[in-house]
Amino acid sequence: MKISVTVDGERLGAVAGQTVAGLLMSRGRVSWRTTSRTGRPRGLFCGIGVCFDCLVTVNGLSDVRACQRRVADGDVVETGAVDER
């Protein structure tokens, strides 16, 4: 089922059942957060919810693991935005 999700203000088509990390990576993003100490970019690392590197904000709630959370229609996802672009 096709759904629609807003990521950093941009409306994206997504597939129900995708995780936030799956959606971001299928769009070629590799980093979406910076570390608090040195501002280094981070994205997915462990992929199973144990490392907490991939955190995003979903519908205003921060610290959501992108690899664990499935997108729902109308979700608003905010990242820490870094990427190579």
Next chain:
Amino acid sequence: MSVDVLVIGAGPAGLAAARAARRAGARVVLLDSSDVLGGQFWRQPLAGGSDADIRALQHKWDRFVALRRVLTDDPDCEIVTGAQVWAVDRRDDAPPVVHALVGPADGGDRRRRVFVPRALVLATGAHERTLPFPGWDLPGVYTAGAAQAMAKGEGVAVGKRVLVAGTGPFLLPVAASLLHVGATVVGVVEASSWRRIARGWVPRPHELRPKDLMSKSAELGGYVRALAARRVPYRTGAAVLAAHGDSRVTAVTVARIADDWTPRQGTEQRVEADAVCVSHGFVPRTEIAISAGCALAADGSVRVDEEQRTSVPGVYAAGEITGIGGADLALAEGEAAGRAAAGRAGGAAEVARHRAFADRMHSAHGIRPGWKAWVGDDTIVCRCEEVTAGQLRTVLAATETRGLRSLKLSSRAGLGICQGRICGRNVEDLLPDAPLDPGRTANRPIVVPVRLGEIAAPPVEREV
């Protein structure tokens, strides 16, 4: 509903335990934080997968489908997915009270459920261990399991030109899955030498049942053929010593290493890649077991007897948390644990049979100490708090501590949001002497970070 047997974890071990307990007549509740059943081994897209994908990416799939059907069709087995167990409270001479939050991962308004089971089976599996190396915090460096999870669960390749490295048979299915989802695998780099692999796997073949040997070698052979067909180079006795790039990986350095994994000077080669997937084995997810009071074995796994009993009355453990051994062993242990938790005996022989494979895997692929030579002073060890190996050594020298707890407080290594899961074992190994309190880094009374608002609310139900 009364809960005779509560099972935490719906991977191969937990599914087998739930079914065995049901067969023995117990009422079962099966919890998993994921919203699909199957654990790591049978990870699949939520919406299901195409036949071709399943055939290419899954093993023993029919077995899973059968297990899932039996359990989902059974009114006396309640399956609760999206159920994150976040704490357990000990009781005297009985399994602990189990606290879960049910709803979307890390969501703010999940439902609280509390279970007071008569018997508890812990089947929480393992997460990967990755040894640190310069640049391993760059985006584009993943655990091999992350690549596998993205391929199996999302149909996504983590990179276009991908190197798979580390040690163990797990590197092979990961490389094969990457090929299936369209990546170019530029190589598989195994740290163990052929000599060590042969010494680990080949001796005393008569101790293995031909049927098991055939089944294992058929699975591994399938991967090897997939790699060969695409001309993926497979190297042994080598390791990734560094990842390079500015804001993401663009290349890695691969070098030959000695039998003890010390890098061989002058053998470094640069390999262009946009992703590198690294696995050095697995670490049992023991925090619930530790909170419940279960004794650990020397290697940090949960200690069990031949019927999967832990040291706590009424608490059983099965699968990777009792020692890393793969899905077949997890299934056999789950079966034995489920039966025992429901008050029946048997199943130990199957377990012993699969343990033989696990022992061989460890002697062929266990981590060797030479890896510390590729960790420089400015290599990050704790990714959360960004503590380098140099900082760790400075704190060690200044405080002369061998206690992990004090080292953690003074260096901040392991104090971050992952609760020391990623760096814990590595920090323990980097200490010059054995730590005073081994296993200490796995002690996490709050199993995962939770939101105060969610746990302040009274539980919806208390299920006895």
